[in-house]
Amino acid sequence: MTTHGDETYVCRRIKSDVPAVGAALQPGIARDGTQLLWDPLGSEALLVDASGQSVGTIAPGRYFLAYDGSYVIGNVAGESQVGANALTWVRYTARFVAARRPGEGRLADISSIQRIDTSGGLPPLPACELEGAHLLVPYGATYMFYRAKGLAPVALSANQTLH
Structure with missing residues (x-):
C-alpha cells in the first residue's frame, strides 16, 4: 500500500550527544547538557491500496488501522537511512494484531511490515x-504487509456484517 501523510514531531529537551568543550557551552546546549530538538512522535497518514482506494490509516505509536476494524501495532525490528532527505526505511514485526474475529480483516494475521520508498518526512532543522x-x-x-505462508484474511462480501 502507499501512503501520503505527515510525520509528527514535538519540540523536546533532549540530552545532547555533543560533549562540552572545557567550561564553554556549545551553541544551543543548556548547562544541564540538553538541547531543544524535534523528537518524532510517529506518522499520521492514509493507507491506499493498489486500486487507489483508502483502506485505513497509520497513527502515532506504529498503529496500522484498517477500516474493517483489524489493526496491527508494530515494533521496529530494523531501519536504514537510504536517502539523506527522507525518513528511514523500516522493518516492523507485529507486536499485536487484532481483528473482530480471528482471521478476519485486511490486517488479520500480519507478521511484519516494511516501509520503503520514502520521500520527505524530516524536519527542516534538527x-x-x-x-x-x-x-x-x-x-x-x-508499506509492504506480510503474513505467514498459507494465511490469508477472510474476505467478507458486501452482504455480510460482523457481529
Whole structure:
C-alpha cells in the first residue's frame, strides 16, 4: 500500500550527544547538557491500496488501522537511512494484531511490515525553539504487509456484517 501523510514531531529537551568543550557551552546546549530538538512522535497518514482506494490509516505509536476494524501495532525490528532527505526505511514485526474475529480483516494475521520508498518526512532543522511545539512534515512511502505462508484474511462480501 502507499501512503501520503505527515510525520509528527514535538519540540523536546533532549540530552545532547555533543560533549562540552572545557567550561564553554556549545551553541544551543543548556548547562544541564540538553538541547531543544524535534523528537518524532510517529506518522499520521492514509493507507491506499493498489486500486487507489483508502483502506485505513497509520497513527502515532506504529498503529496500522484498517477500516474493517483489524489493526496491527508494530515494533521496529530494523531501519536504514537510504536517502539523506527522507525518513528511514523500516522493518516492523507485529507486536499485536487484532481483528473482530480471528482471521478476519485486511490486517488479520500480519507478521511484519516494511516501509520503503520514502520521500520527505524530516524536519527542516534538527533544533527547535519552543518546547512543546508540534511540527507536521509531509511524507510519502510504500508499506509492504506480510503474513505467514498459507494465511490469508477472510474476505467478507458486501452482504455480510460482523457481529
